Amino acid sequence: MWSFSHPSKSLIGSESRRLEGRRIVLAVTGSVAVIEAPVLARRLMRLGAEVYPVMTPKAKAMLSPEILEWATGNPAVTEITGKIENVAAFLKPPEGTPADLMLIAPATANTLAKLAHGIYDNAVTGFALAAMGAGIPVILAPAMHHQLLSSPATQRNLEALQEAGFEIVKPKVEEGKAKMADVEDIVEAAVRRLTPKTLEGFRLLVTAGPTREPLDPVRVITNRSSGRMGVALAAEALRRGAEVTLIYGPGSARPPPEARTVRVETAGEMFEVAVKELKSGGYHAFLAAAAMADYEAEQPSRSKIPTSKFRKLTVKLKATPKLVDEVKRCSPQTFLVAFKAEYKVSLRELKRRALERLKACKADLIVANDVSKPGAGFQAGEIEALIVDRRGKAVRLPRMSKEEAARRILDLVEERLKAEGRKLT
Template structure:
């Protein structure tokens, strides 16, 4: 996937630097060449010898190395790569990047480059949440720097929260999405995911059961094939994938507005479990429990986003894919849904309790199109996503 691509990897001085050893290996497995640059602080956590051995290339550390300048000047070094990747991007490195400082080799390369830059932040949770770091992050995003992570997790300092560097395979996926000339390069695809929450009062709501895991996997698989993905997600259990445009919503009406705002698009995949109904006149204050008295709730229909987009006369995506989670008569109900909504494909799955699929890591789906129903074997949700993404690529290219 990265054959012929060169990554200039700048390793910052944080405990997460140890992950870069695996990151280098994973990048090279996919065909990339990795040129490593280490800050002086990085060498306190991993040795240049280890980094060089895994990269198969010399490690650059010193801005004023006359031998290296004779062989490859720092300006050239910053421009021969297809991507400059900073991992870990410490709070200090991010601040220096945002201010345009150039006091060592790493920061000079970053200031001198006209190559796309990606950072994988890693730091203590309090440092990550500090207003100065968040200001620097917004400056870097405004400068066109892409960001992968950080994740929530345990810190080396004993604290827990956001600031943990993304795992090597997550970073690799983001790099592939940024560089791979996949079959969906240049295509814009909208993906909806997760549940919607329809309020009863400020503390209660109705919703469908959905973790958002399948929608996330689909968005990541499409991004890996080169697509520009707009990921519209309800309040899901899983974090959104890296490398996509994330639009967070709560209700079905908010999701509808976000989808329409994302059009036009080449394709739309509606994997979200949108609530069919909402409460009429949701209370602005908590409804108090009164002994012997039950509240009366009236419902009204939510907008049918799939049907509305499928039946558009203008800005309709070239391919509209819906999902149908059924507990009985799966194929019959899903086929009828496809006809009723007017979408091109329906991905049907049996979520009856006996299957154990609802909330699990696997899925067993049937792809229903105008050519009939094609049953896929039970497999992990990531595998389902890759297979569906490949089919979408075949249809669009």
């Protein structure tokens, strides 16, 4: 017998280490959404998880078990044998090393009915019952025709499953179908379930996105910010159990639905909402990740400026209020993380300017980056940055996803909050 490492294992942790060491049982049932299983498996693996596939007979008929073995590097369990695979997967030390989570995606109406009534007639239902009996969380991602989802029996089954402790990732209802949730939404549910709730009891205020300052009713002054960094920070704080308010300009990144999101358009609106929130009290930290416009038109036109009449246009601008300069005046005890974007500067100069800005606004930390770097600026999925504290100590973030950067930033914020004893009173 040859002994070698499956090539697919090289994907584990290739994007992030946030699920490092986690073992996830991925169970698939007989829905056409089974075709998403390899994509879902590899997405979890890239975040560091080891994935073990399990299939019902119908899923096996629709998708070859070899495909899931190819995707995960682990053979798919398609039936329970004398090895009692479903029990072995959740044995605790010293007998074994249990899986951390079971994910059933897609979960058909038939599977939901069986689980709701404790029926064990295939590998997936056997694994699910064993997981719940061992206290291992189980997440379900239903997929079926809308008529099946709407039936009283299915609704009763979903209620019973939730009462029993199963977590449900709601399907997308479109084209007469209750389609399985997007892969990213399922992954997010798994990540959140497996993230320790180290910020439970903390309230965080986050700003994200650009702002738009009107020149006339049609044209605006804005910048290239997508809002992805601020949205990533809000999502990461939620995963850790924090209560999050997100003040969001017109960015393109989708805000996390669990956050309390306040939509704004202009820098003035963002300033006003943030100050009101800070004065209301109770925020332990403020992460000012929004790229607020620095200037606005002194007198915006009330009607559309006709280009046929004005071949040249002179616009008088005035500076917008600096929100980070107001934070400590409104809420001195709030831990302030400022952000600063520069363009084509040396690392030494970036640190100097960051420290200068930090001192000016009395921030506790500042995150500075050079947006001129290809693929690591506005609208990019990655970032390179420096995190500088009041003593001038800098932590360098090499190029990484903004989601991973959010994790690193919040590690530092969490460490400082707890070291300073900033708990709710």
